[in-house]
Amino acid sequence: MLTRVLEYSRAVRQCHLDALFDLLRIPSISTLPAHEQDMEKAADWLLAYLRAMGLKRVQELPTEGFPVLYAEWLGAGPQAPTLLVYGHYDVQPVDPLDEWHTPPFDPTIVGSNLYCRGASDDKGQLFAVLAAIESWLSVSSRLPVNLKVLLEGEEEVLAPHLARVVWRDRELLATDAVLICDEAILDPQTPLIITGVRGNLYLELEVSGPAHDLHSGTFGGAVDNPFNVLVRLLAQIQDATTRRILIPGFYDSVLSLDDAERERLLQIPLTDEMACQVAGVPALAGEEGYTTLERAGVRPTFEIHGMPGGFTDPGHKTVIPARAAAKLSMRLVPDQDPQEITGLFEQYVRSFLPPTVQLTIHRLGSALPAVVDVKAPAVRAMAHAFELGFGAAPYYFRGGGSLPIVRHLQDALAAPVVLIGFGLPDDNSHAPNERLHLPNWHRGIETLVHYLAILGGQE
């Protein structure tokens, strides 16, 4: 049966791709209010597709946010394990638009790559999972495992509502393992299993000075300029030389790497030269005393994403702006707690605040970090599936990104989370010209066909 399912999945590739194109064309940008209707449209499209695949109890689970979708197929019997599949249908914004070579929501194949916002993160990868399931159901009218599907539309906005759904509906979602396919592998020959995700804390600092914008000729030199104050505050956060974050207590809860995990990280065949090339930087930089993989996955960070306020058009305007802001985030690692870090951050930043301005800290979102038990059977089964699908054993990698739901799924369902993906490091996810490497996608679908068989004891 497995052979026939694999053959089928190859035969209908174009069909699966056409369906993915339909989903990609919906600009479901969850962070921009202008795209609210597109979020509904993407959810409706997926509900219809899940029904067409032959899944049961296809429905929206009650939530105050964008639709949470559920579907199941429980025909494998009580002896077979249950797998819960998670994915997200929302995507990142597309600015700066002028850097895209093709329209961001017009899926375009160039060579081996499919270009589109969401091609890799996560519509394309989510669709690899659906394609594997669809292949099993089409060929054999059944699956080797009991299956549950949980799809959300708020992953890119740090999932403010899904955790409540997972905890509330934990009986409905009860499972032996969770599969999340939203990550990258190292290169087309080198699969990875992700052994952890970083948390995140996204803040906006707003410094208010004058009651209104002032002329920098009339008042310049006699009042504090909110931007001048803000850059001084921000410059206090990270050491210019060691790149250490200087907030007292910031590292207190950070777990040290154990020797086994450090060893696994060292085995990953990723050189700094390769990292430079993928990132497009002349030289890497990061916290003193750590390797690149440790800096990007195991250690916390501080990043400024943009600084709204004042005059930013072409030309020059000599204004002392009434307000200056900074959008920033800190990736957190076990056992840092976003709430506690917010407090430490605020206390530290306020200690540098002059009496000439007011500081407001807006908390825009947060996510908990998580680590994955590499010895869980569902993780071992995935290692085996990768060997069959990619012809190579996976490396074990600590992911630098955040998947807020991982920790909640682990805790609420008491199940291991298998965290994988078929993206590539240069997929430009969250950037212009996001793309999906199609040969990877095909191998990914076959890996997942194998995975269902292995997990169900049918291989």
Next chain:
Amino acid sequence: MLTRVLEYSRAVRQCHLDALFDLLRIPSISTLPAHEQDMEKAADWLLAYLRAMGLKRVQELPTEGFPVLYAEWLGAGPQAPTLLVYGHYDVQPVDPLDEWHTPPFDPTIVGSNLYCRGASDDKGQLFAVLAAIESWLSVSSRLPVNLKVLLEGEEEVLAPHLARVVWRDRELLATDAVLICDEAILDPQTPLIITGVRGNLYLELEVSGPAHDLHSGTFGGAVDNPFNVLVRLLAQIQDATTRRILIPGFYDSVLSLDDAERERLLQIPLTDEMACQVAGVPALAGEEGYTTLERAGVRPTFEIHGMPGGFTDPGHKTVIPARAAAKLSMRLVPDQDPQEITGLFEQYVRSFLPPTVQLTIHRLGSALPAVVDVKAPAVRAMAHAFELGFGAAPYYFRGGGSLPIVRHLQDALAAPVVLIGFGLPDDNSHAPNERLHLPNWHRGIETLVHYLAILGGQE
């Protein structure tokens, strides 16, 4: 005759105001390319008005920038002095638009104030001069002095072309004194004569890091974020405590205040409490060891106006931007030279630059500082005119803003520049809700009617 001219100027106030409204309605924003046609429209409107006033040789002087307008009336005879009047018809941008209480180019009178972009800076003030001239010409068909008018449309973009015109056409423009009416007085009862302007140096710093935007999860911690680098560079420029600019050599050419001028500044009845209220700040701040008036007029500054780049929309996007920029300016004072300061600035900033990024410094404009000789007869005549028009002797004030042309007019024409105005410190020039205090404007017109008489020996 003077009495009749004054009476006439009062009788036709509405008529002058109607004409000013027409000029104000033209959105002549010189720094925004979208308003190029409006610049031509404002110039054409003024050419027609100068002709209708009865001025001669009304024309555009050749220039590569927005039109430079010239007009003259030389009928006072060779014994009478010549006065060159300067003004500008361009205005600042209007963002943030949502902070305006009335449409920025729809002149609206509320109580004693006229609200409109350009109401004070400089269309309203320029029009006070034209109204005084028009009053003399209408009543007596002549002026007490020989008059030349020079109007430009690039004052708000640091006048890149006018200096060349002034030096080239210095014979045409030859004069005994220059009058510029583009400043503020302290309050409606307290006129000022401005004894200097600061120079300016407007730069844009651009830090480039990754070749393209990166996901802060995947790469965060392992590459330098251009914004993180930029805020550290900017924080090096000004001391957080003393507010001194830390660029080596920056203050080397700054002239100390002489005792007479310090004394004149101390006489100005402006308290820090008043300055706080006008600026709308909880507390003033500035360079250690100087008074507020010295900080705002006699000392150089460093101001950040805006920081383009990255993600600045509502919501959150976790991007490491490929580029981060800062628009900034330094007000300069005699004898600082913008060219020399640019070199010192660049050398200093580059000394902090890590090898992970590239820095480009765009020079967006510069202006020379100038001081005015308070003993010149044309300045003394203005003090007398203020006593008659406002019923109060003026104070002598060092202006903090930049009027690039002052120094060129002084040097090219070898003539003293009389620098005054009828604006107020809270006119919101360069900010939303710019306004003109109409009682001031009326007194200003009468002051200028007197000034022409005094200068021509007819009072």
